[in-house]
Amino acid sequence: MSLTEHGPVRRQQFHQRLGILHHTHLHRTLMARFPAAFNTRWTRRHWLHASLFVTVGVLLATIVPGFSSQLQPATPLHATLPLSLPPQTVKPPVASQPGHQWEVVQVQPGQTLGGLFSQMGVPARTMHQILEQPGNREPLTRLRPGAELAFALDESRALRGFRFDRSPTQRVELSLAGDKVHEKVLERATTTRVAVTSAEIDHSLYAAGRKAGLSPAAIAVMTDQIFSYDIDFKDVQPGDRFSAVVEETWREGERVGPGRILAATFATGGKTYTGFRFEREGKAEYFTHDGRPLKKSFIRMPIPYAxxxxxxxxxxxxxxxxxxxxxxxxxxxxxxxxxxxxxxxxxxxxxxxxxxxxxxxxxxxxxxxxxxxxxxxxxxxxxxxxxxxxxxxxxxxxxxxxxxxxxxxxxxxxxxxxNPLSVTMPPPEPLKGAELAAFRAQAAPAMARIESMERLMYATASAQKAAPRNKRG
Incomplete structure (x- = not known):
């Protein structure tokens, strides 16, 4: 067989040998660039070093994110206290009938019912139709700023429903259809709480009372009913103080009504006056701690500021x-x-x-x-x-x-x-017998609340005032 006849076979073998030689040379060249440990057969010592490097790498991958989190700004400390919340109340629906949308309006100072109806585009005839319903005229004609009225208007802006609060416990919802008015009264759940407040007068009694949480009406009861016979409030001085036990009505997390004063004390001119609320023969009056009415039989001056x-x-x-x-x-x-x-x-x-x-x-x-x-x-x-x-x-x-x-x-x-200025006025009748016993049982807890509050407030204030003197000493 000649070279010519076997040319393809020999060329193929030649290229295979050339490829093997090239691969061997490349392998030696590459291996020469690696450390000696990779050019020789690995021993147990090599494997031990490699496993050590791998372990260190894993540890670093785990620990480093922890370090990075420490570099972030610290979140502020806070505490959460469990609070006893009132039960959730279900709000009235947003529409009384399909297509009727409630629009709520809040009464502003100086606004009248007629002005509000005119503002909503409701004719005066419809307003009078609502006022003619039994029990509606008095609450609607004595609206106070902040009160809410709701109007249900259809697509043509005609009044189809009207909603207002008749009292703190009653919400009235009216449905209007022509000359007919259908009324639905919704009872609103309320809770009663007894609060104790105390304050020292800095500049004015009114400002101190408002700061202590008393409503303007409650302050007026204290000045015009409870202590008006014994204290001339024009002579009240800074440093005088008062305390009160107030019965408050709450509805849906909001305080409603001024709150009745169950008991009150007022310290002025080196003397402390007390007053406790008690109903005698169905009429509420205020009495001293021993059951004598604070209300005198007669007032000496029947005209104010004269x-x-x-x-x-x-x-x-x-x-x-x-x-x-x-x-x-x-x-x-x-x-x-x-x-x-x-x-x-x-x-x-x-x-x-x-x-x-x-x-x-x-x-x-x-x-x-x-x-x-x-x-x-x-x-x-x-x-x-x-x-x-x-x-x-x-x-x-x-x-x-x-x-x-x-x-x-x-x-x-x-x-x-x-002489009206000097005559001895006849004293009012004090409580006696069973009424006096009932009064004492009612007044004792109220007085204990006031005394506890005053010990807490004024003992702390006295300690704070004495602290700088002790430091100077």
Whole structure:
């Protein structure tokens, strides 16, 4: 066989040998570039080193993310306290009927019901239709700022539903269809809580009361009902303090209503006055700790913020110019100032009497009567009517023989004139027997609450004030 005949076979063998030689040379070249440990057969020592490197690498991969997290800014510390939350209430549906969308409006200061209906495009005839429903007129005509009214309007903006709160516990929802009004009353769950508050007066009683959480109405009860007979609040000084136990009504996490004051104390002028609420014969009154009414039988000054212009006794009459006995006292005030009944009474006379002009005479029982003269006009009273202490019976004027607007006030005992500024007023009837026992059982826990609160507040305040002195010593 010649080379020509076997040429392809030999060329193939030649290339295979050439490839083997090239591969061997490349392998030696590459292996020469690696460390000696890779160019020789691995021993146990090589495998031990390799496993050690692998273990170190795994550890680094695990630990390094931990270090990186430490480099992040630390989150602030906080604590979560478990709170007892009121049960979740189900809100009324957003629409009373398909296609009727509720629009809620909040009453702003100075707004009237008529203005709100006009703002919503509801005619006055529809408003009067709602007011004619029993029980609606009084709550809707005495709206307070913040109250919410809901209007359900259809596509043509005609009123189909109306919703408002008749009381803290009742929500009224009306459905209107033509001249027919269907009413649905929804009872709203409320809870009652008793809170204790105390404050020291810095600048004003009102500011201290608001800061302590009392409503303006509660502050007025404390000043105008509980302590009005014993404390002249124009003389209250910084450092005086008060405490109160208040019964509050809550609805859906919101406090509603001003809250009734169950008990209160007021410290001023080195003396502490107390008052406790108790119902006697169905009427709520305030009493001292020993069961004596705080409300006196008579108030000495039946007109607020007035100036004493003439005292009781002999004087020269300012109009007649003659010496005459002045059988009462005069209080100068502007025309139209309200005049109050000095005590609970029956109206004995309403009309005109010679030089007295417009006069009201009240019969308080047990031979005690009071007279009020020179009125510009009368209050809403009539003869034989019973009026309560503090009720407005008329307004200051200058009718009759008077040189200017003032109130002439007389106090009589069995027909004899007495000086209203110095006469000994008859004391009110104290609690007795079973009523007194019930009062004491009710007042004791309230007083204990006040004493506990004051020990906590003012003992801490005294310790804080004493701390700087101790440091200086």
């Amino acid at each position: 100036r004493l212009s003439s005292k009781f006794g002999a004087r020269r009459h300012p109009v007649l110019g003659k010496m005459r006995m002045h059988k009462g006292v005069d209080y100068a005030a502007t025309t139209g100032t309200p005049i109050m009944a000095a005590g609970d009474a029956r109206v004995q006379f309403v009309g005109q009497q010679r030089g007295y002009g417009n006069v009201v005479i009240l019969d308080h029982g047990k031979g005690h009567t009071t007279l009020y003269a020179h009125m510009s006009r009368f209050g809403k009273i009539k003869r034989g009517q019973h009026v309560g202490q503090g009720s407005v019976i008329g307004y200051v004027g200058s009718t009759g023989l008077a040189t200017g607007p003032h109130l002439h006030y007389e106090f009589r005992v069995n027909g004899v004139h007495r």
